[in-house]
Amino acid sequence: MRTTRTGTTGRFGxxxxxxxxxxxxxxxxxxxxxxxxxxxxAPAKVAAPMDVSLTGAGATFQYPLMSKWSAEYGKAxxxxxxxxQSIGSGGGIRQITARTVQFGATDGPMTDAxxxxxxxxxxxxxxxxxxxxxxxxxxxxxxSLDLAxxxxxxxxxxxxxxxxxxxxxxxxxxxxLPDREIxxxxxxxxxxxxxxxxxxxxxxxxxxxxxxxxxxxxxxxAGLGAKGNEGVAGTVRQTPGAIGYVELTYALQNxxxxxxVQNPEGEFVxxxxxxxxxxxxxxxxxxxxxxRVSITNAPGSGAxxxxxxxxxxxxxxxxxxxxxxxxxxxxxxxxxxxxxxxxALHYAPLAQGVVARCExxxxxxxxxxxxxx
Amino acid sequence: xxxxxxxxxxxxxxxxxxVLAGLGVATVLAxxxxxVLDLAxxxxxxxxLSFLTGTTWDxxxxxxGALPALYGTLLTSAIALLVAVPLGIGSAVFLxxxxxxxxxxxxxxxxxxxxxxxxxxxxxxxxxxxxxxLRQHVQPAVQSVLGxxxxxxxxxxxxxxxTAGLLLAIMVIPVVTSVxxxxxxxxxxxxxxxACALGATPFEVIRGTVFPYARSGLVxxxxxxxxxxxxxxxxxxxxxxNRYEISASLFAPGYTLAAVIANEFxxxxxxxxLSALGGLAVVLLxxxxxxxxxxxxxxxxVRHGGG
Amino acid sequence: MDAWLYPPPPQRTVSPRLxxxxxxxxxxxxxxxxxxxxxxAPLAAVLxxxxxxxxxxxxxxxxxxxxxxxxxxxxxxxxAILGTLFLALGGLGIAVPVGVPAGVFLASDRMPRxxxxxxxxxxxxxxxxxxxxxxxxxxxxxxxxxxxxxxSGAFALAVIMLPTIVRTTEEVVRLVPPTLTEAALALGxxxxxAMLGVVLPSAGKGVAAGIIAAFSRGAGETxxxxxxxxxxxxxxxxxxxxxxxxxxxxxxxxxxxxEDWHAQAWAAALVLVVLVLVAxxxxxYATARRSA
Numbered sequence: 001m002r003t004t005r006t007g008t009t010g011r012f013g014x015x016x017x018x019x020x021x022x023x024x025x026x027x028x029x030x031x032x033x034x035x036x037x038x039x040x041x042a043p044a045k046v047a048a049p050m051d052v053s054l055t056g057a058g059a060t061f062q063y064p065l066m067s068k069w070s071a072e073y074g075k076a077x078x079x080x081x082x083x084x085q086s087i088g089s090g091g092g093i094r095q096i097t098a099r100t101v102q103f104g105a106t107d108g109p110m111t112d113a114x115x116x117x118x119x120x121x122x123x124x125x126x127x128x129x130x131x132x133x134x135x136x137x138x139x140x141x142x143x144s145l146d147l148a149x150x151x152x153x154x155x156x157x158x159x160x161x162x163x164x165x166x167x168x169x170x171x172x173x174x175x176x177l178p179d180r181e182i183x184x185x186x187x188x189x190x191x192x193x194x195x196x197x198x199x200x201x202x203x204x205x206x207x208x209x210x211x212x213x214x215x216x217x218x219x220x221x222a223g224l225g226a227k228g229n230e231g232v233a234g235t236v237r238q239t240p241g242a243i244g245y246v247e248l249t250y251a252l253q254n255x256x257x258x259x260x261v262q263n264p265e266g267e268f269v270x271x272x273x274x275x276x277x278x279x280x281x282x283x284x285x286x287x288x289x290x291x292r293v294s295i296t297n298a299p300g301s302g303a304x305x306x307x308x309x310x311x312x313x314x315x316x317x318x319x320x321x322x323x324x325x326x327x328x329x330x331x332x333x334x335x336x337x338x339x340x341x342x343x344a345l346h347y348a349p350l351a352q353g354v355v356a357r358c359e360x361x362x363x364x365x366x367x368x369x370x371x372x373x
Numbered sequence: 374x375x376x377x378x379x380x381x382x383x384x385x386x387x388x389x390x391x392v393l394a395g396l397g398v399a400t401v402l403a404x405x406x407x408x409v410l411d412l413a414x415x416x417x418x419x420x421x422l423s424f425l426t427g428t429t430w431d432x433x434x435x436x437x438g439a440l441p442a443l444y445g446t447l448l449t450s451a452i453a454l455l456v457a458v459p460l461g462i463g464s465a466v467f468l469x470x471x472x473x474x475x476x477x478x479x480x481x482x483x484x485x486x487x488x489x490x491x492x493x494x495x496x497x498x499x500x501x502x503x504x505x506x507l508r509q510h511v512q513p514a515v516q517s518v519l520g521x522x523x524x525x526x527x528x529x530x531x532x533x534x535x536t537a538g539l540l541l542a543i544m545v546i547p548v549v550t551s552v553x554x555x556x557x558x559x560x561x562x563x564x565x566x567x568a569c570a571l572g573a574t575p576f577e578v579i580r581g582t583v584f585p586y587a588r589s590g591l592v593x594x595x596x597x598x599x600x601x602x603x604x605x606x607x608x609x610x611x612x613x614x615n616r617y618e619i620s621a622s623l624f625a626p627g628y629t630l631a632a633v634i635a636n637e638f639x640x641x642x643x644x645x646x647l648s649a650l651g652g653l654a655v656v657l658l659x660x661x662x663x664x665x666x667x668x669x670x671x672x673x674x675v676r677h678g679g680g
Numbered sequence: 681m682d683a684w685l686y687p688p689p690p691q692r693t694v695s696p697r698l699x700x701x702x703x704x705x706x707x708x709x710x711x712x713x714x715x716x717x718x719x720x721a722p723l724a725a726v727l728x729x730x731x732x733x734x735x736x737x738x739x740x741x742x743x744x745x746x747x748x749x750x751x752x753x754x755x756x757x758x759x760a761i762l763g764t765l766f767l768a769l770g771g772l773g774i775a776v777p778v779g780v781p782a783g784v785f786l787a788s789d790r791m792p793r794x795x796x797x798x799x800x801x802x803x804x805x806x807x808x809x810x811x812x813x814x815x816x817x818x819x820x821x822x823x824x825x826x827x828x829x830x831x832s833g834a835f836a837l838a839v840i841m842l843p844t845i846v847r848t849t850e851e852v853v854r855l856v857p858p859t860l861t862e863a864a865l866a867l868g869x870x871x872x873x874a875m876l877g878v879v880l881p882s883a884g885k886g887v888a889a890g891i892i893a894a895f896s897r898g899a900g901e902t903x904x905x906x907x908x909x910x911x912x913x914x915x916x917x918x919x920x921x922x923x924x925x926x927x928x929x930x931x932x933x934x935x936x937x938x939e940d941w942h943a944q945a946w947a948a949a950l951v952l953v954v955l956v957l958v959a960x961x962x963x964x965y966a967t968a969r970r971s972a
Contacts, residue, residue, distance in 0.1 A: 225615025463715030491900025604809025
């Protein structure tokens, strides 16, 4: 564009800049007006010295619960904001190790190598229990499918490729399975949900254990990757013929049908708060010292086999004492009052015995050598 | 005027400030390159070339190969260019050679708006409009005709190389168009007039005179578009399918360098893992730097030659 | 023009070759026009979808409220709109003080070799993938301070904005007639005064347009913010805390399974498109008025 100058220089630029700023101002005023009305449970800006912002990140598994806790705790304690970002358990472990967050969250416990990497002791504090549901999008099939563990493993290994495979039909007599390709959906990010799921597959399938193994992210033999429990649930919903694994809440909140999975007693069990509680019953009684425990494929009638704890990760010795005190009080609230919000979101509340162990863990958190609680 | 400027100390200080700012820009670029290389150091030392040719991405075993992501990046970019180059250069020809100045002004603004729409919005549109369209209509139609060709095989997912490539094409077109348009404008009118005077039709003028004159600049426009396609992140992440594998089918899910980094950087749990992601970033940054530098030289050549 | 290009044939019979040439010309024109139509179709499709799906979910509550806990319906993105403005203005705060003088330096034609290097750096920087910029900001500002922060997000956006500001500034400063500078110098003004008092003010509109264009570019970026601004469900003005941004929220909502969040993602897209395109058009209008 060849240009020549006119006399009205400068003025327009200012007007233009002003326009952008005006939009900003209008939005700002609108938002502040709302803030003072206080209708959203968001703490208004209070100039009190006690204002604390806590940043947590990690598991998408416990994100619905954390997000609820953050809102509810904020109502009672407007000076504390708990910002939880669901970036996946792998992210929770990595960011707590890098100390870029005050707490991490995971549903696959940190490995010994990861603990060593962190250089300072990290505590695993269980905050809830949940089920990893096998989510299925199979148009034309109303009934929830019954799947045996090894069959599930073969599907995710890519060796069972079609829905009308005899292995699937065997446990689903009377269900008309369509001749449709199976689309496996798995996590693209490091995930504790993945950890629980593949931990189960490893226990029921030697093939899986040898070829893939157990971790928060693995080298998937088949399927599509999606980010977060949100992403997997979204992709399963969007893709006819898809099978994926998500934390139960995500399946139920979105009306995705879930499969019943065979437990060691031979029963096909649907994921639910009760069946998870049953799976945890045995393990809760004799937890290891560091509270890192797997409860997949747990024995006992009615136990759902793909269940797991979800933990919050905190450093035993904290650095910023004000934030640390707020964090300890928030987590204390979480393992007590916070448990009341779990069943509505389809998580199993912690058993009394586990809560007592959490209390001991939280009391051992120190800042400058002094306990915070 | 040189006399005054060099004599005044305040001028010297002013000039120094400007130079400093200029150096600041160079420093930022150097900083980006340095940090990325630093991050990737261990992976490059350990893996070397085998990092580029490895096909396994196994964080559990600590085995990292970049090839599937590299393949996905190249394939989606190739699809994008295949679509974007003819359309982009065609549009540039329309804007600079055919359309009246008023139509060209309006259409030019619209094409530029295409470039202004944020990547994440293309991703949103790709995920909820383009992907279902491909899954429900395009792929079944293509497969009913060419079902056995591996290039189009696989279950209808909606996401994959093809979807990402098409989305990239939309995002690359404005780059190709606006740079080509600039290049075509730089072709002196005397060239066109000479051909017209010989009785050439507009097509013949463009093919025989304008294109040869502008060739290197048009290549530059394409290279610049390629640079944009390689580095594009969000839209691709949303529709590529995030599958770490090499597939021949355009409808198969895959991965790209930028998408792997976007998905996994925040959570790489071991130093080796982090360093492997750094390695992907080096490949990505290196190729875009070279392409951009080359493209600018090509385009500037025409502009200066023409000006 | 047609009459001049195609003089009426002297005889009634047209040679086959000429007919072929005319046909080729028509086909070519047709193809070229068609390509513009095909190119603009996605623009129309994207905008139409964003408006159709975004408008129903768009209301005052959406613009001003904070998000509800996951899975509960309602809530808004007020925090993210302000976060994006905060981040983008913060980005300008970092990029303008470097970019404008750097552009002036390039236009000053002193030290041409260094200027060439700087110009190339600015061009190449414009092509650096935005995800790599995010990675850079993470290692530079998040890791050392042990904190995801608005500051690191603004810095990442500044890196993205910088090339636009540098190049536009150079271009518009070059357009200021040298006679203006010479007049100022002849009046005894030192060079820096001529630049600050005469050249920059008369190029002001163009510089402002460049800055607004950079704002528009930065406000829509997602990838650089993923590891820096990080996101938050709260309204925040703290430079050293994580902050929400509209594109981040849009991305998270889009890939989620919740219908309500999908609807909100479209509404967020509408807000973002309006913000970005208005800024873009304002910048364009400013430069367009300068020509003509």
